[in-house]
Amino acid sequence: MITSSAPGKIFLFGEHAVVYGKTAIACAIDLRAHVTVEEAPSIQMKGPGGSIDLNPRKHPYIYSVVERFKDLTDVTGVNIDIHSDIPVGSGLGSSAAVTIATIKALDAYYGTNLSLEDIAHMGHQVESEVQGRASPTDTFVSTFGGMVQIPDRKKLGFYDMLIVIGNTGKFSSTRKIVSNVAALKERHPAVIGQIMDTISAISETGIEFIQEGDFHTVGELMNINQGLLDSIGVGSKELSELVYASRKAGALGSKITGAGGGGCMIALCEHKNLSRVAHAIKRAGGDSFICRTTHAGVRIESK
Numbered sequence: 001m002i003t004s005s006a007p008g009k010i011f012l013f014g015e016h017a018v019v020y021g022k023t024a025i026a027c028a029i030d031l032r033a034h035v036t037v038e039e040a041p042s043i044q045m046k047g048p049g050g051s052i053d054l055n056p057r058k059h060p061y062i063y064s065v066v067e068r069f070k071d072l073t074d075v076t077g078v079n080i081d082i083h084s085d086i087p088v089g090s091g092l093g094s095s096a097a098v099t100i101a102t103i104k105a106l107d108a109y110y111g112t113n114l115s116l117e118d119i120a121h122m123g124h125q126v127e128s129e130v131q132g133r134a135s136p137t138d139t140f141v142s143t144f145g146g147m148v149q150i151p152d153r154k155k156l157g158f159y160d161m162l163i164v165i166g167n168t169g170k171f172s173s174t175r176k177i178v179s180n181v182a183a184l185k186e187r188h189p190a191v192i193g194q195i196m197d198t199i200s201a202i203s204e205t206g207i208e209f210i211q212e213g214d215f216h217t218v219g220e221l222m223n224i225n226q227g228l229l230d231s232i233g234v235g236s237k238e239l240s241e242l243v244y245a246s247r248k249a250g251a252l253g254s255k256i257t258g259a260g261g262g263g264c265m266i267a268l269c270e271h272k273n274l275s276r277v278a279h280a281i282k283r284a285g286g287d288s289f290i291c292r293t294t295h296a297g298v299r300i301e302s303k
């Protein structure tokens with residue numbers, strides 16, 4: 001029996017634009033997906049009512065991972081059991097964390113000796129297949145941990161940023177939101193293209209201010225990024241309510257994280273207003289918790 005785990009993530013800047021090759025900054029967080037694999041008579045997934053055979057409609061990410069392993073090795077019966085701390089369909093990268101942890105667990109189980117680069121690459125292929133189109137961000141940061149810049153695949157240092165996550169509690173499918181943005185871009189290529197370029201410039205400017213420790217300016221850039229996410233139709237009334245409540249309570253900046261349409265927002269705070277912001281998000285109807293970033297990428301937990 002082998003157990004692996006991989007982290008979820010937040011986007012400080014650049015979601016959606018990064019799908020079109022623009023710059024984004026993402027950070028691994030200490031919510032993790034845990035995957036246990038053990039010998040079984042067929043390829044199965046453990047569920048609440050017991051184990052069932054792997055089904056591409058019910059388990060699209062895991063199915064796609066297993067199909068890829070069939071190209072690498074002789075895939076024998078295995079039971080896959082997932083326990084994840086990451087709220088599903090909420091912009092915190094649950095799909096990538098589950099995908100990357102499954103790849104790592106199967107790699108250890110079948111002895112395929114994949115490097116971290118191989119794992120991130122396979123994860124990106126899986127997300128692209130299931131999502132229709134996907135950037136390498138979530139799978140890369142879930143593999144390597146820390147703060148990263150995409151598409152450069154640059155591992156940035158560790159920055160002690162105080163972030164509150166606010167969750168609207170509304171499920172949102174990344175596949176659907178990404179395809180809505182693609183359709184909008186097709187209708188207005190010049191307009192949306194320029195918005196994507198501006199989001200890219202925000203990410204590139206943002207990283208400089210993160211490195212300087214100027215979090216007031218980082219927050220200001222997050223607010224500009226949020227306006228542009230709204231402009232491409234990935235906002236919602238509930239997300240905006242949490243965003244404005246957090247700013248009123250003193251957040252330096254706040255924005256959607258991930259696909260949007262529902263799911264989570266993040267608020268950059270100072271020590272003095274951290275709990276005020278968390279409470280304000282709750283009063284505005286969301287769940288909120290303090291986000292801890294992590295260096296720890298994918299890893300084997302036990303063998």
Ligand SMILES: Nc1ncnc2c1ncn2[C@@H]1O[C@H](COP(=O)(O)OP(=O)(O)O)[C@@H](O)[C@H]1O
Binds near residue numbers: 091092094
């Ligand atoms: N614990 C889990 N077990 C099985 N599949 C999961 C789990 N968590 C997430 N997933 C898969 O990821 C999908 C959600 O991914 P996505 O729409 O990209 O949202 P996000 O990655 O922001 O949570 C789910 O519909 C499911 O297919």
Ligand SMILES: C[C@@](O)(CCOP(=O)(O)O)CC(=O)O
Binds near residue numbers: 136
């Ligand atoms: C919208 C997008 O930029 C991020 C999606 O993140 P999440 O699945 O909502 O956690 C898509 C992608 O990068 O593939």
Ligand SMILES: [Mg+2]
Binds near residue numbers: 093095096174
């Ligand atoms: Mg996802």
